[in-house]
Amino acid sequence: MNGLVSWLDERTGLLTVWRVVFERKVPRVNWWYTLGSASLFLALMQAVTGILLTMYYVPTPEEAYNSIQYIMNEVAFGWLIRGIHHWGATLMVLTVFLHMLRVFYYGAYKYPREVTWVTGVVLLLTTLGLGFTGYLLPWNQRAYWATAVGTSLVGTVPLVGEFLLRVLRGGTELSFLTLSRFFGAHIWILPAILFSTIGVHLYLVIRNGISYIPRRDE
Amino acid sequence: MLRLALMHISRICYNPAIFADLRCGTKLRFTMDWRSDYYIGRREFVASVAGILGALITLLVGLPIIGYLIAPALRASGVAGWVSLVPLSMLQPGIPTPCSFSRLKQTGWKRMQMTRTVYALLRDSGDVTVLSDICTHLSCKVRWSPERSVFVCPCHDGIFDREGAVLSGPPPRPLDRFDTKVENGQLFIYVED
Structure with missing residues (x-):
């Protein structure tokens, strides 16, 4: 064990990485500081379960609903995989939001952590985008009308609203193109943004260290 | 404890x-x-x-x-059973005749009509052999070539004679045969899945 670790360490610097990432000094903090890790864990769970769901899910108006019924009722543990993805999504929005509140109320966004905050905002918006695009995919009544309403909101933007609406829906109407592009955004574009931004976010957290709980006179 | x-x-x-x-x-x-x-x-x-x-x-x-x-992988997609193929009178003796049949098959959440082709060979003696059109090498579809009087597999040049025996190429065994029966002049085959 030790031999393997030192063999790897000599060639990769693994122990240094381990020390920098996991043995860095942290101030005495409380449970609110675990929300970032909780969000990260949920993001990874969403990735794993989401990848698994694409094995059976078919993003077309004819098949989407039936394929999800198949996952829920026929595939072994399909209910579990989809259940984790469904509830994990809700929980992730919650943890990311609470994480933002923690950072906000402790003033942890201040110098030198402004860039961490900005990447965090990107992560929050991306998470909401994932929730919004994922909501359409079951292609049931609730999904359809929620997306009809949600995309219509974009149409109210002055001047470019009508254009943005068509970009979002892939046309003027909610159609198979909307489902297809929401699927693409949900499984490729947004996760790519999410995980690369998580990389930057984590780098900054490790580089700058985490803030301590502000004292009464600060 | x-x-x-x-x-x-x-x-x-x-x-x-x-x-x-x-x-x-x-x-x-x-x-x-x-x-x-x-x-x-x-x-x-x-x-x-x-x-x-x-x-x-x-x-x-x-x-x-x-x-x-x-x-x-753990669920059966079809049910075994006898399938009505073709009236014997339609077969030309000595030449494998392609016959198609459709069955309902369950694939995932869909029941679909799957069409298959088999080759029925009526011999001069009156008995019938029905050959699968699936090559025994790597499951491409073989085709009866009337000019050469052989079955040809387009993928790796497997050649079978009219009885399904391998003449040349990589196939390890003759074309699969179906169990057959004749009722009132109608040819039936037993399909396993």
Whole structure:
């Protein structure tokens, strides 16, 4: 064990990485500081379960609903995989939001952590985008009308609203193109943004260290 | 039982050989032997609890994933049975005649009409052989070539004669045959799936 670790360490610097990432000094903090890790864990769970769901899910108006019924009722543990993805999504929005509140109320966004905050905002918006695009995919009544309403909101933007609406829906109407592009955004574009931004976010957290709980006179 | 478990845990906790591996950083380089090194510290305790919980969660999700992935392989897609193929009078003696039939098959959440082609060979003696059109090499579809009077597989040049025997190429065995029966001049074959 030790031999393997030192063999790897000599060639990769693994122990240094381990020390920098996991043995860095942290101030005495409380449970609110675990929300970032909780969000990260949920993001990874969403990735794993989401990848698994694409094995059976078919993003077309004819098949989407039936394929999800198949996952829920026929595939072994399909209910579990989809259940984790469904509830994990809700929980992730919650943890990311609470994480933002923690950072906000402790003033942890201040110098030198402004860039961490900005990447965090990107992560929050991306998470909401994932929730919004994922909501359409079951292609049931609730999904359809929620997306009809949600995309219509974009149409109210002055001047470019009508254009943005068509970009979002892939046309003027909610159609198979909307489902297809929401699927693409949900499984490729947004996760790519999410995980690369998580990389930057984590780098900054490790580089700058985490803030301590502000004292009464600060 | 609990006492036994606790004894076991304490033996692990005081076993330097195990925790020498877990310790890294300063202690790894600081070779002096302290008695306290052999006790489990808070840091090590938290690390192993986190490790055990992580392993449990991985197992809890990981095992169902295996079932999830192999699920479709475990269900039958069709039902075996006799299928009406063609009236015997339609067959030309001595020449394999392509005959198509459709069956409802369950694929995932859909029941679909799947059409297959087989070759029926009526011999001069009056008995019938029905050959599968699936090459025994790597399951491409063979085609009867009237000019050459052989079955040709387009993928790797497998050649079969009119009885399905291999003439040349990579196929390891003759074309598969169906069980047949004739009722009121109508040819039936037994389809397994």
